[in-house]
Amino acid sequence: MIESIEARDIRFPTSRESHGSDAMNPDPDYSCAYATLKMRGGDPDGNGLTFTIGRGTDLCVAAIHGLGKHLIGRSLDEFEADLGLASRLLLNDSQYRWLGPEKGVVHLAAAALNNAVWDALAKRAGKPLWRYVADLSPEQLVSAIDFRHIADFLSKEEALARLTAQAPGKAARIERLLSEGYPAYTTSAGWIGYTDDQIVSLLKNAYAEGWRHFKIKVGGDLATDVRRCALFRETLGKDVKLSVDANQVWNIDQAVAAIKAIAPYDIYWVEEPTSPDDVLGHKEIARQVAPIQLATGEHAHNKVMFKQFLQAEAIGFCQIDSCRLAGVNEVIAVMLMADKAGIPVCPHAGGVGLCEYVQHLSMIDYICISGTMEGRVIEHAAHLHQHFRNPIEIRDGRYLAPLAPGYSVDLWPQSMADHEFPNGKVWAEDPVAG
Structure with missing residues (x-):
């Protein structure tokens, strides 16, 4: 008690x-x-x-x-x-x-x-939390969700049917997850306050560690954004993925212009190009910059916001946040809606404990909901993990499935x-x- x-x-x-x-x-x-x-x-x-x-x-x-x-x-x-x-x-x-x-x-x-x-x-x-949830029945999982404001997009009955359809393959997916881990990308080399020399050094080190998908911050000024994207390609070539994150700084016209300016550098996604509340703004940007896709969600504060982004076909990647949404229950609801819409869930992480959290959520999505890791990645930032009793484990650019009981965010008392x-x-x- x-x-x-x-x-x-x-x-x-x-x-x-x-x-x-x-x-x-x-x-x-x-x-x-x-x-x-x-x-x-x-x-x-x-x-x-x-x-x-x-x-x-x-x-x-x-x-x-x-x-x-x-x-x-x-x-x-x-x-x-x-x-x-x-x-x-x-x-x-x-x-x-x-x-x-x-x-x-x-x-x-x-x-x-x-x-x-x-x-x-x-x-x-x-x-571990991912295994605890994976061992729940579809009926138990559905019972955790409040469908009140999302039933027009995803009903309780449809959610149950989707979970039930994936249940027979759970054991095989768990075995694969334990063997292979879950794909990831790293943000650690691309913070906006880093110098070019820092970025080059960090990119080379990360590549040597096995990373093949990177994200850098943009949105300071356009010339700098273009230079940083060019620097990335000069350093690592064309055979790795590059995503960028503008952290909401642009208006619609600025976003379109900036994305078109960096498009020659083969951008995998553009994250938070404008206000995180502007569903129709994202839709318009996406229309004008296609086939480059938009990612957002770390500031989408509840499942209704995600419902609207998905209904409007405004995003290509769904970036749930483990504690911007109100915990596991609401996250599961959003992952089910994203699965219905055919949009990959690629969680926001970094921060304090977010990597520790979202590894579980992506693994739940894979085992129970989407049944695939294709086109899906978990964000990684190499900061502050030493403060946790059970920190994340990364090997060759993939999260290893955590095995310790719980949700992985126990901080050391000291x-x-x-x-x-x-x-x-x-x-x-x-x-x-x-």
């Missing part, structure tokens, strides 16, 4: 070396609001986080404390018997809902708590103590922090 909930403001000073920098966010301090469900009665504690980039993490912590009251006194048996219960408790408080609804700080907080419930369930079962804001050692020594 959940006896209490802890929430902590954990921040890492990544801005000092421009790690994570992009055109919209030049100085992020990768951070998280970290929630722990403290259990009594012998069940394992559940940990969950929501990703932030510094200031405002304290707001998420406050929201975790507020929403978390709905979970106190509940047992894992209750949550396992009704896989949608935690999500309903967290999203249906009418007064907190007014602050969203289903978006913003309250939704980020709900994600941390919902993910912590799933973490505890998987730990109790002695399974890392939390050192980086807790504002009194942890890292921040107490920095007079301008925050």
